Amino acid sequence: MKININGEILEVKNDITVTGLIAFFKLNVKSTAVAVNKEIVPRSGYAKFTLKESDKVDLVTIAPGG
């Protein structure tokens, strides 16, 4: 299925969870936050949160700023 990650379309396996996505991108879970369709997903819910076709996922972290 296709989902939108940080503005880009990506082909992922069906029923991938947020935990699966974090593993796929090899992200450090401690410095990452996730929103799906602009709703924040709490970290405790990553394993149970299954993504659907066309979901818009934001994977965010800290960046330089003032």
Place this chain on the structure above:
Amino acid sequence: MNKNTDGDMLKIGKYTFKSRLIIGTGKYPNFATMKESAEVSGTEIITVAVRRIDFNAKENLLSYINPDKFTLLPNTAGCYTAEDAVNTLRLTREIDVFKTDLVKLEVIGDSKTLYPDNEELIKAAKILVKEGFTVMPYMMDDPVLAKKLEDIGCPVVMPLASPIGSGLGIRNPYNIKIIKETVSVPVIVDAGVGTASDACKAMELGADGILINTAIAGAGNPVGMAVAMKNAVEAGRLAYLSGRIPMKLYAQASTQMEGIVF
């Protein structure tokens, strides 16, 4: 008598800091210079933004800044509505490297001046205070607004000295002074500092701290400027605590006339 600023702490809500200098992490020529500047500045609080992960980036800020050593302060730079600012800061609750609930709230009203939008700022501050954040609002140098933000529950107010990144220094020193007299929470001057004398002047006016990014990051030698800012903030603070002499229009001789020969 105090000969230095030892034991003089900055209190922001339930948090206490020794350093009165907060520095940003944007616009440095590279991460190594940012890291060294942060270290020599003596800062304990470092502001950062929250952004989508760049999968192509070769390195990231966290490879250089240890979140156990510094308090990372998330900001809402680039947010133009209360809703966007609140949602950005809610995201930070899921990010472990933020070890406090301190947040720098900025809601921009205009892209040319980057002046804050007062209405949206107040709206966002109310929500965030209710949700338990320790809200540090970037605001106009407006004493009335400062009082409103204090009443909402912000344990600090952060008036600008002049527009973000402008380096114009303190455009309205009297307002900074009035804000200091109006609120009982600490006043941190955020934005507009151009060089060390601006930081020193702000502290002499009674500011409790300064937040600096561009003046250090954009300097010819950021590390040198970071040391200069550290010294300026400390000198200004000590001068403020020590009490400057009143200004007079005419001279007052510092040498006694008694015993003069000719």
